[in-house]
Amino acid sequence: MTHSPAGTETLLPGRGRRAGRKPTIHDVAEAAGVSKSAVSLAIRNQRGVSEATREHILNIAQELGYRSNVWARSLVQGRTGLIGILLQDLGNSYHRDVTAGVEDAAVENDLRLVIGHGRRDAKRLQAELDSLLALGVEGVVIVSSWVPPQYLEKIGKRVPVVVVGRLPEPVSGIDTVANRDEIGARQAVEHLIELGHTRIAHLTGSARPAAMHRRGAFSELMRRLLPGVDPQVEGPEQLEAAIRYLVFQIQEEKGAPTAVFTQNDRVAADLVGASLDAGLRLPEQLSIVGYDNSSVCRMLRPQLTSVDQPRSRMGQMALEMLSERITGRTEDKHVTIAPNLVVRESTAPPRS
Amino acid sequence: MTHSPAGTETLLPGRGRRAGRKPTIHDVAEAAGVSKSAVSLAIRNQRGVSEATREHILNIAQELGYRSNVWARSLVQGRTGLIGILLQDLGNSYHRDVTAGVEDAAVENDLRLVIGHGRRDAKRLQAELDSLLALGVEGVVIVSSWVPPQYLEKIGKRVPVVVVGRLPEPVSGIDTVANRDEIGARQAVEHLIELGHTRIAHLTGSARPAAMHRRGAFSELMRRLLPGVDPQVEGPEQLEAAIRYLVFQIQEEKGAPTAVFTQNDRVAADLVGASLDAGLRLPEQLSIVGYDNSSVCRMLRPQLTSVDQPRSRMGQMALEMLSERITGRTEDKHVTIAPNLVVRESTAPPRS
DNA sequence: ACATTGTTGTGGAACGTTCCACAACTGTTT
């Protein structure tokens, strides 16, 4: 098993194939009776060898199970063809869809994707990013708002970077592609107003950029569209308590909100659960709008009305921008994409 | 921006640092006034240089922003320190948790993880696997039952492989670590019987190995524990139709099942939705048990009773087995881990 | 005085590939 058959041994000056080692370009060259250069040309499909010899070489290579060594190749070429994508959290449909978009565009551009996994932990995220850079990626797509801006700026100087999502503050030297949260928020609020709601609350469980944008847009809209009505904006602190209080209000008080625009589907799902536990009838007593249009929307009852982001498109854009950077663009570029509302069962006119 | 400041230029025989290029070990050596070998020893923390010179070298390296080139290193060492993990589907909490386990064990064993993403597509899965091998991984963890056995066997000859999950048929040369579906099924069925159920159905939406094991174990158990009762086993064909029919039965017929053990949480969620849509009261009219203990369990109402698999533990085991293989073990090894039931609101005694 | 041993350091040869300058042919044009 570990010995190579005696028949393939050779006594030529360049040592024969070592037993148990992977075949190299030399082995193929020797077996085919040509130079290593010829083999190199043949496997890369470059001109410089005749059609006949190319075929011959390819056959031998196939037979020997030869596979070119990426490391040696990129060592001499000075490029790896690798690009990294840093995810905050696998197991999140948003990230999966963005990744799928990046992947599709990557094969298009003849780049290979290496996934880094940060696991909602800033320390780990940075370690993972370092590790990607050590691997020699030529660019990085970051799908996370957990990377500190000053670190981001440092990375941006070493390698092209595109961030998918909002940044807490602008960072020079890197590109971004983001969902236009203010448009998503507007669609949600306008939908609720059209249904006849006037007392609308917002529920958020985070102070990160995307959440803050949705929240800001919500307040702004309420001020403009329903002047005189005090815009109810809950939390971010103690989401659970905020939900309990909100449900309590709706059960007990006149003038309580009749609709809630939530920061994302997770928060919406918690609110749906708490409402049902408290015996509220949905959507009659409370309309709920989520954000993300994740797979849970269709699992819940009532099925969740939610704002959909064109995730895989965002991923595609991100990779295209990265590839532009790699091939020379130097000025920063920021793209935003409009989301759109998917109406399901969790929104209805308020009880008159 | 692209010029290096004139002051750093040098005329020593070994050409000075090239503008715009990343610094190499030579550059550091030159700047520190030592040989490249000394630098190599210093950065790898090996003995052979005095503490004083090591510190000096490390300072210079830091200053120059030197980072060792992984490609060159692994070219000469003949090993990459990379191991691949092939996922069927990012954005799935099961895969995320297994991956987390593998990752933790990987840093432990000083290996770096490269994630490959198959996207529920056998063709793509294989391409991804090839790409991992081309990258030079020293072993592969496969979390997917979509890879054909004969292909698996071929891969197993090239590189150590551990499969997390069930295989449709045994494959020699590769290891597996699996959840003991028959134990999970038993816990679910015994729980339902204890509650007083006798008419129990099984609902499955797939013919893949894990699903078939759960189904087989279910039938077997019902035969043994409730002899005389005809074990109801639904589909896999047309899951949606099966769900509709099941719900119809429960509404209309005496002798319909009072409890359902489902293949996984997704199927359970669909069943919960359809039941509620049909006006059934849960869990009074129907008890439901899921499998996977995913995050949706706590989002649904009633909250879902489900079988939990020790996922990250499975990932850990997988990597440890892989690492054993890499360092020499040749005989196959198959490990199974017992799951356990998490009882929530979706199971209750049947109406008497 | 001479071995012996240990520490600190060196320069050259790998590793497997691509790139480059050039050689050996075969035609074609002057």
Place this chain on the structure above:
DNA sequence: AAACAGTTGTGGAACGTTCCACAACAATGT
């Protein structure tokens, strides 16, 4: 016949590292 151009192929020098054999020197024992 000489000059030129095109095709096919070659061997050696990179690429940035680690590994290895050995050198220089100091400390120790006989």
